[in-house]
Amino acid sequence: FVHSPTLISSASLPTYSTTSLTAASTAVLLLSSNLRLSDNQALNAAVELGPGGLSILYKWNHNPIPQTPSQFFEAAAIRSFNSSLTRLNDQELTLIDGNDVVVQLERIINDLDPTNLVVDFQDTTILNKVQTKFPKLKLTVVPSSHLHHPSTAQYALGRSRKGGRILRWSTYLSGMLNEPIAPPIPSPQTLPLPIKLSPSLTWFSAPPLSKSYREPEWAKHILNVFPPTESEALLRSFQNPAPNTPTTNLTTNLGNANTIPPSSHLSPYLRFGIISPPLSSSNGVRTRDLLWRDWSHMCHNMVEPLKRGDPIVAVMDGTCVKFEGGTGEGGEGGIRGQQQQLDKFNMWVVGNTGSPIVDAGMRQLWLEGWMPRHVRLLCASCLVEGLGVDWRRGRSWFEHTLVDYDPAINSMMWQNAGLVGIDPFYTKLKWEVEQEHFREYVQKYLDADLKWPKHLSDYAELRPDPNLVTNAQARRDELKNRNVYRAAKKIVNTGVRVNWKNGEIIGVGNTPVEELDFNIDMSASDKFKELQSKIALEHLDERFKEADLDGSGELDFEELGEFCKKQGMNFTNREWELLVESLDADNSGTVSLQEFKQWWSSHFYG
Ligand SMILES: Cc1cc2nc3c(=O)[nH]c(=O)nc-3n(C[C@H](O)[C@H](O)[C@H](O)COP(=O)(O)OP(=O)(O)OC[C@H]3O[C@@H](n4cnc5c(N)ncnc54)[C@H](O)[C@@H]3O)c2cc1C
Structure with missing residues (x-):
């Protein structure tokens, strides 16, 4: 089953109507991303719906003080967007606590009594509660973080003859590549006057916007590498070295496994919506990469195990992560087994595995909060296949260190690396050999002077395990003998069947879960x-x-x-x-x- 392109196109437009507007109509805009002026459909909708006054809120999901590179980046992007808004009719962002959205929205709506509430996210639990409490409030949902409107995606999924839908990247990609991309819309030239919140709601002068707030030195370095402004994002999209050329092999994500493919360095900007996917695409960023983003988010939102952070195909979990054997004291589940896993994991974290490309990548991650995709794949594969460490540990470390950390993408990519995901095909990745093309990259990061926290610094001083690299092929053979790759390939080829109502996994392709031959x-x-x-x-x-x-x-x-x-x-x-x-x-x-x-x-x- 392949979607009908016309069906998709009509659904990809935001739906709101300005027919019942009066000059006195006001709007509150609640953003969860989309920290930009240009091609911001949610902002444009709010401008149209609130000519009588507009208040702009941003959902800050963390502790008041940022902790990780992505939180520092987000906080800096908030400040930068806030300055742009201030230049346009004295508008200002108000932060609201993302862990307590409903209560805070209620207070704000009671205070401002707006005609419209515009949001850029589709969390039905939150939205239903607000609508029930304020039935007269006009609620407009304008998802603006994707290349295509989320409602289009499901048309590009396979429909299983045995019921449910089939999630398969290649089907999705070939369906969506033909889909026309909405042309970017220009920035608003002016904004309606702000409607100010009552000063009693003081929580909202949260640290990311407060004048006395300063980043630590390490975070400043990351922000120098990724300056969080709209103009920087635009520049990067134009200078993107991987122009949007037609792809001959639609399904492979690896390109030439021996080189680091050129990339746009736009991921943190796309993550927090400092540039929109349609605008990046029209400036030359590869459409298939942007579709990977949409795909991860769609799967994450619709499939329960992904949302919970569970393996997609539970039956494969543990097949490739438990090398040590046994649950006794020395086995995987035992105390010594756990310590061994932790030691191996920490050696990987500090870039001390003995594989030059993996070690360089892990050090770049610590220094800059970022790595090229190809190196991320090699590092993930080394942790899971080579070191036999549980993929969840890698996922947590990336959450802690990536400047572009995105729960949907990170989780999906790690499930894939753990061979328990929707697209678990990692067999071409030779993380153990130093490639000619990597040499300059490897040297740069192996020579970098890094400071590790106390609990990690000892690991940086140890000698790496000399057998890791030499045993790489033996590890792979072991997995091969246990049919792990065969099972993974099967999932890639046939896709994962899901029950569409709640996104539970009911099989692989047309085979029910209980009959899977692996x-x-x-x-x-x-x-x-x-x-x-x-x-x-x-x-x-x-x-x-x-x-x-x-x-x-x-x-x-x-x-x-x-x-x-x-x-x-x-x-x-x-x-x-x-x-x-x-x-x-x-x-x-x-x-x-x-x-x-x-x-x-x-x-x-x-
Ligand atoms: C283990 C692992 C974890 C990852 N975690 C994240 C994460 O938390 N956040 C994140 O944005 N990306 C993540 N990625 C995907 C990818 O590595 C980065 O998006 C990419 O390296 C960013 O570089 P770029 O901006 O130069 O991308 P380009 O190659 O220029 O691609 C353009 C954009 O497309 C999107 N994109 C590219 N590849 C993917 C992909 N495989 N999945 C989803 N979107 C993609 C990104 O938004 C990227 O900025 C992860 C990959 C792996 C292997």
Whole structure:
């Protein structure tokens, strides 16, 4: 099922009407992003709907004092946008606490009694509550953060014959690439007069706007690299070195895996709406990259597991992150296992893994709050595939350090890296080798002088694990043998089937979740564990003798079958194949006592 382009185009316009306006109509505009004057549909709608007066609010979602690069960037962008507004008819932004929007909006609406409320986000919980409380207030929703109006996206999704919809990046991309992009609209030349809030609502002079507020030195450095102004964003979009050329291979995100592809460096600007996606696109930024943004946001908003931060295909979770084995003290879940994970993770964080490109990328992240996409992919892949660390740790670190941190994009990309996401295809990424084209980049960041917090500085002094790089291929082979890549490829090819009402995952392609064939290996490993649990290690010699019915000293497969039956175990054909494969390690056609004992002490994933 492919969408009808005409259907999409008509839906992509913001819907509000100015027919019932009088000169006295006033408006409150609540922004959650879109910190810009040009091509700002929400701002333009509010200007039209509030000729009698306008008040502009911004939803600040954090503690009063910013903590992370993206929060500092957002705060600086707020100040810069505020100065632009002040130049236009003395308008000013008012910050409201994003954790308490409904209560604060109620106070403001009671205070100002506006005719219209215009918002740039679609949080129905908040909007329904406000509309119920103020039924006469005209509510206008103008989402202005995307390349295409969010309502267009679902037309480009596959519809499953077994019910539900299919989320598949390549289908979405090929549908949306043909979609005409709304032409950017110019900045308003003037704004209606401000309607001022009563001074009793004093919380609103929050620190990001207060005069005494100053960034720490490290944040200043990041803001020098990414000056948060509209003019800087425009300049970057024009100077973008990756012009919007038609893409021949629609689905690959990797380009040439050996080079760092040119990029616009616009992500923090797009994140907080300092430039609009349609304007960036018309200035030459690649449409397919901007569609990745729309796609991540759409999936995040519509699919429950993504919103909760859970893996998309839960059945794969743990298949590629648990290398250490066992839940005993030394295993993954045990105390020593956890410490090992933490040590490996910290070595990755400080750029001390031994892989030059990964280490350079991680150091750039700490210094500038940013990395090129290709290097992000390599770093993520190294953490998950190479170090065997849980993808969630990487996600949290990026949340803490990225200047363009976006919960929807970051979460989706990390789920993909953990091979539990919607587009989990990372097999071309050779993070272990230093590429010729990376040399200059690598040198620049490996030579940079970095200051780490105390709990990390020791890790920066340690010697990296010499085996990480040399074992890279062995790690990959291990995952390959466990069919992890096959399962990931299947998801990429067939897409993920979701129940459209609440976005729960109901299958992969047309296969229901419970019948997924990569499930087999998981259920087999559960059964192997059960079989193991039936015989204590000290009784293995005795049991082997009993199973060896002809006394030959080896078990043939018939004897093995009888033995399993006696233990109350039933295996499907595929599970039996896997059992024999794993027991008969030397492939001789029989199982020796040594193989029998070895099998009982091995660990099965699942
Ligand atoms: C593990 C991981 C985590 C990431 N976390 C974030 C994040 O928190 N915030 C973020 O904006 N990007 C994130 N990305 C996506 C991507 O790496 C950055 O958007 C890109 O590197 C920014 O550089 P640029 O502005 O020069 O992008 P360009 O390559 O010039 O692309 C233009 C714009 O398209 C969008 N875009 C590009 N690639 C993607 C993508 N894969 N997914 C969604 N949007 C995309 C961005 O807004 C970007 O600014 C992540 C990627 C990975 C692998």
